[in-house]
Amino acid sequence: MNTPWLIARLDLKRMLKDKAFFFWSLAFPVFLILIFGNLYQGNGSDPKAELVVVNRDQGHWGEYLVAALDNPDMVIQARKEKPQKFTRILEIPADFSQRIQSLQSQKLRFTKNPDASLEAATRVETRIIQALVRLIAGVVLQPEPVPTQPEIAPLEELVSVKAGFPAGTITSIPSGFDHVIPGILVHMLMILILIYGGITVMIDRQSGILTRIISGPVSRAELWKGKFLGRLLVGLLQAVMLMGLGLILFKLNLGNPTLSFLIILLFSATMASLSIFLGSVFRKEEVIIGLAILFANLFAALGGCWWPIEVVPPVVRAVGMVVPAWWAMDAFHKVIFFHKGLETLWLHYTILLGYTALFSFLAVRYFKIRE
Incomplete structure (x- = not known):
C-alpha cells in the first residue's frame, strides 16, 4: 500500500x-x-406575492384600482382599515377619486416588510405600476362613467410593464x-x-x-x-x-x-x-x-x-x-x-x-x- x-x-x-x-x-x-x-x-421565504389594499377612497376610482390589481400570481386582501401585521400594504387615500377628477397629483403609500422576499415585492410593485398606468389610460379614454370590471380587460392591452433586477442584485437572502x-x-x-x-x-x-x-x-x-x-x-x-x-x-x-x-x-x-x-x-x-x-x-x-x-x-x-x-x-x-x-x-x-x-x-x- x-x-x-x-x-x-x-x-x-x-x-x-x-x-x-x-x-x-x-x-x-x-x-x-x-x-x-x-x-x-x-x-427569507415568501412564496406568495401577498398584498393588503386599504381602500379609503370615497369615489369609484379606488375600486377600479383594486380591480386592476387582481392577478392569479397575487393574493389581494382588500381592507377598509390598516391591519397591525402585514407583508405588503398599499393605502389608497380618501380623496383619491376627487383628486383624479380635479387633475391633481396623487400619493399612494406602499409599505413592505423588510424581511419578506425581494422577488415577490418586485412582482407586487410591478403589478401596482401596471394598474396605475391602466387607471390613467381609463381616465384619458373614458373618464365618465368609471369603467367596470369587464371593461378593464381591453385597457390592459394598452400597457405592458416588465421588471427585472440589475446585474449582481441579491434577490433572496x-x-x-x-x-x-x-x-x-x-x-x-x-x-x-x-x-x-x-x-x-x-x-x-x-x-x-x-x-x-x-x-x-x-x-x-x-x-x-x-x-x-x-x-x-x-x-x-x-x-x-x-x-x-x-x-x-x-x-x-x-x-x-x-x-x-x-x-x-x-x-x-x-x-x-x-x-x-x-x-x-x-x-x-x-x-x-x-x-x-x-x-x-x-x-x-x-x-x-x-x-x-x-x-x-x-x-x-x-x-x-x-x-x-x-x-x-x-x-x-x-x-x-x-x-x-x-x-x-x-x-x-x-x-x-x-x-x-x-x-x-x-x-x-x-x-x-x-x-
Whole structure:
C-alpha cells in the first residue's frame, strides 16, 4: 500500500476510536442544525406575492384600482382599515377619486416588510405600476362613467410593464436549512480538523511516534503527506455524514453536487494544512485547543457561517474576505441559492487553493519529527 495513504488510514482509524469524535463530528452539529435551521427557516421565504389594499377612497376610482390589481400570481386582501401585521400594504387615500377628477397629483403609500422576499415585492410593485398606468389610460379614454370590471380587460392591452433586477442584485437572502447546514459544516470542519489534527501531530512528535515512523523506509515528505491526507479524510468523513443527513432529513439542496463537493474538498485541505502547522509549532494541548476554537469562531463569524454574509454591511463583508471560511460560504451560497457555475466559482477555488498552499508551506517549514 502507498505509504502516505497507510499513515492517513491509521490516523483516521485512531480518531474514530475516540468516543468524543462522533459527538463533535455528528451529534453536536446535528443539534445545532435543528436549532438554527428552524430559527432561520421562515425568515427569507415568501412564496406568495401577498398584498393588503386599504381602500379609503370615497369615489369609484379606488375600486377600479383594486380591480386592476387582481392577478392569479397575487393574493389581494382588500381592507377598509390598516391591519397591525402585514407583508405588503398599499393605502389608497380618501380623496383619491376627487383628486383624479380635479387633475391633481396623487400619493399612494406602499409599505413592505423588510424581511419578506425581494422577488415577490418586485412582482407586487410591478403589478401596482401596471394598474396605475391602466387607471390613467381609463381616465384619458373614458373618464365618465368609471369603467367596470369587464371593461378593464381591453385597457390592459394598452400597457405592458416588465421588471427585472440589475446585474449582481441579491434577490433572496440565504436562509433555512440550505444555509444552516453548510454553515455548521464549515464551522465544525474548522473545529474538528484543527483540534484533532493539531493535537495528534503534537502527541506523535512528543511520544516519539514520528521518530519511529521516519526510522523505517519512510521519507519526511511521505510522512507529511500521510498526516495531511489523514486530516483531509477526517474532514471529508464529517462532510459526508452531515450532508447525507441533510439530504435525507432536511431535503438539503446542494445545487450542483460536483461544485459543492469541490468546496468541501478544498476547504478541508486548507484546514488540514493549518492543523499540521499548529501541531508543529505549539507544544501544549490547551494552547492548540484554544487557538483552534479562536480561529474557528473568528473565521465562522467573519465568513458567514452564523448569519448570511449577504446581510452584513459592505465593510464587514470586505473584512470577511480575508478568512478562508468566507470564500467557502460565499461559494456555497452561489451554488445553492444563486445557481452559479464554474465561471463564477473558479475564483473561490483558486483562493482556497492559495490558502492551502500558504498553510502547507508554513506546515512543511515548521514540521518537526522530534522536540
